[in-house]
Amino acid sequence: MSGASGKFSTTAYAADLQVHHRDGESPEREGSGSSDSSPLLALTEEARHMLAAPRGWSEEERRRYAEKLNRAVIGFPQERAELLAVISDWIIKKRLQHVSVGGLPYGTLAEALFAEVIGMNVLELVLRSREGLEEVQVVGTRIFEVRDGRAVPSPYRFQDVSQVERIQQNLVLFNNDRINPRKRWAEVLLLDGSRVTMTGFGFTAQPTLTIRFYTVRRFDLDTLCRPEYRTIDQPLRRLLLAVVRSRFNMVVIGATNTGKTHLIKALIAEMPDEERIVTIETRHELMLARDFPNKNVIEYEADEEDPAHGPRQAFKLALRQSPQRICHAEIRDEDANIYVRACTRGHEGSITSVHVSALEDVPDAIADMCLLDGRGMNPVRLARRIAEHVTQIGFEMRLIGGVRKLVRVGEFYWENGEIKLRDLARYDEAGDRWVYPEPFSAKSSDRIRRMDPDSFEWLYGRGGIAAC
Numbered sequence: 448m449s450g451a452s453g454k455f456s457t458t459a460y461a462a463d464l465q466v467h468h469r470d471g472e473s474p475e476r477e478g479s480g481s482s483d484s485s486p487l488l489a490l491t492e493e494a495r496h497m498l499a500a501p502r503g504w505s506e507e508e509r510r511r512y513a514e515k516l517n518r519a520v521i522g523f524p525q526e527r528a529e530l531l532a533v534i535s536d537w538i539i540k541k542r543l544q545h546v547s548v549g550g551l552p553y554g555t556l557a558e559a560l561f562a563e564v565i566g567m568n569v570l571e572l573v574l575r576s577r578e579g580l581e582e583v584q585v586v587g588t589r590i591f592e593v594r595d596g597r598a599v600p601s602p603y604r605f606q607d608v609s610q611v612e613r614i615q616q617n618l619v620l621f622n623n624d625r626i627n628p629r630k631r632w633a634e635v636l637l638l639d640g641s642r643v644t645m646t647g648f649g650f651t652a653q654p655t656l657t658i659r660f661y662t663v664r665r666f667d668l669d670t671l672c673r674p675e676y677r678t679i680d681q682p683l684r685r686l687l688l689a690v691v692r693s694r695f696n697m698v699v700i701g702a703t704n705t706g707k708t709h710l711i712k713a714l715i716a717e718m719p720d721e722e723r724i725v726t727i728e729t730r731h732e733l734m735l736a737r738d739f740p741n742k743n744v745i746e747y748e749a750d751e752e753d754p755a756h757g758p759r760q761a762f763k764l765a766l767r768q769s770p771q772r773i774c775h776a777e778i779r780d781e782d783a784n785i786y787v788r789a790c791t792r793g794h795e796g797s798i799t800s801v802h803v804s805a806l807e808d809v810p811d812a813i814a815d816m817c818l819l820d821g822r823g824m825n826p827v828r829l830a831r832r833i834a835e836h837v838t839q840i841g842f843e844m845r846l847i848g849g850v851r852k853l854v855r856v857g858e859f860y861w862e863n864g865e866i867k868l869r870d871l872a873r874y875d876e877a878g879d880r881w882v883y884p885e886p887f888s889a890k891s892s893d894r895i896r897r898m899d900p901d902s903f904e905w906l907y908g909r910g911g912i913a914a915c
Contacts, residue, residue: 486546487559487560491563494534494564498516498534498564498565499516499620513623517621517635518641520618520621521567521658530561531558534564538557538560544556565617568613569603569604569605570614573601580660581659581704583658584598584656585605585654585656585657587655589605590603595849596704596850611654611656612647614656615633626647627647631651632644636732637661640737641658642657666713667713668687668688668714668716668717669684671853672684678710678853680881683881685905686856686872688902689906690856691717692899693894693895693899693902694772695839695840695891696837696840697797698798698809698838698841699801700803700842701800701843701844702845702846705845707800708732709851710853711800714798715742718796720741720743722772722796723744724742724743724773724774725744725745725747725768725770725774726744726775727773727782731746731748733774735774747761758782759781759785772794773790775797775799777802778801778816780816783813784816787817787829787832787833791837806857809838809841809859810834811866814826817833827864831861838859840857841857841859841868842856843857854873857869858887860888886907
């Protein structure tokens, strides 16, 4: 890596790391640049704008092209090869192929421009090892790698926050967005579910960049039983099937990266394809139409800043589109009342998630959100409605030993003027198995018997959960 050039080479940087690691030192910070790099800087800006603003394309062609640019920037090899070819063709058309890159560690001008316009500086080294990589988190110059749900400090780091800001500017330029003193954040969501979230100075203490990769390709309860997942086992899968087929309203809780979204999608996979499902999210993350192309799904993306397209309006329209089940990604203050009303007016089998620390807190948390809108509701009656109609079955996800587990399944019920929780299933960490402390209540058992006789026979016959 040339200290005078101010440019980055992954090969040279890796060599520096090895040399200084042997000497017990850290790689020195690069220099501020020299006159040799000035022509390259000018060409870099020209190439950046060439890539960002293709002419004469339709809206659909532009959308696909922006997707390709985004994927190339965050390290997808096929798109990177295609963009390198585009830059090479541009250089040939401008007859620049013989322009010298001076002392910079690149074989060609195309490689030098690609590294600056598309490349991700030291993150190139992180992205070389994509196996099991779920997320890359950058805070200032520090880098963390998330694998198997755990964030660990990366052996690499940026030399200056300006390098992070350059990557941010490339991403927002390719998406007709901006990140500047007036708008200090930006977000890019790719069609495959990968997502990039960025913040700048003034909104966060240091620039941040979070890349969350879409790594899952199949969603069903059988997959979650596989040895590589071990999220559930076969008896628990049968219990979950009974819950889905009997159209209980469900709620999922768990910390970030514990597999909540994966579980929700696996449960939705077991629902009949012909049933109308409406999803309401502030950002398209579930992507049901993509992963389940045969399902009867309507997907809303609500804008919390725009009342005409906010969660309340999405709910109003959704309820007029004959939904049989509603999948609400996360209950928030402003739409808690609408979701509660939807669950109590015939949309059985719906599912949502709530940010709480324990299943016992779910009904009260939803009730508190409902009471925030100032309506004169009776808190006791509201809590009872939620327990009996909205949060009938609760699921808790947790990361245990680097493995995402469904650690608890509970049935909410109302008794003697208060909400209670019946533990249907619980993961025993010491024994590495699931136990089933209590059966369904008589009311829920009767529901399963009526709506899913096969599951009822398994639950209460030989070999059912009573024997587990």
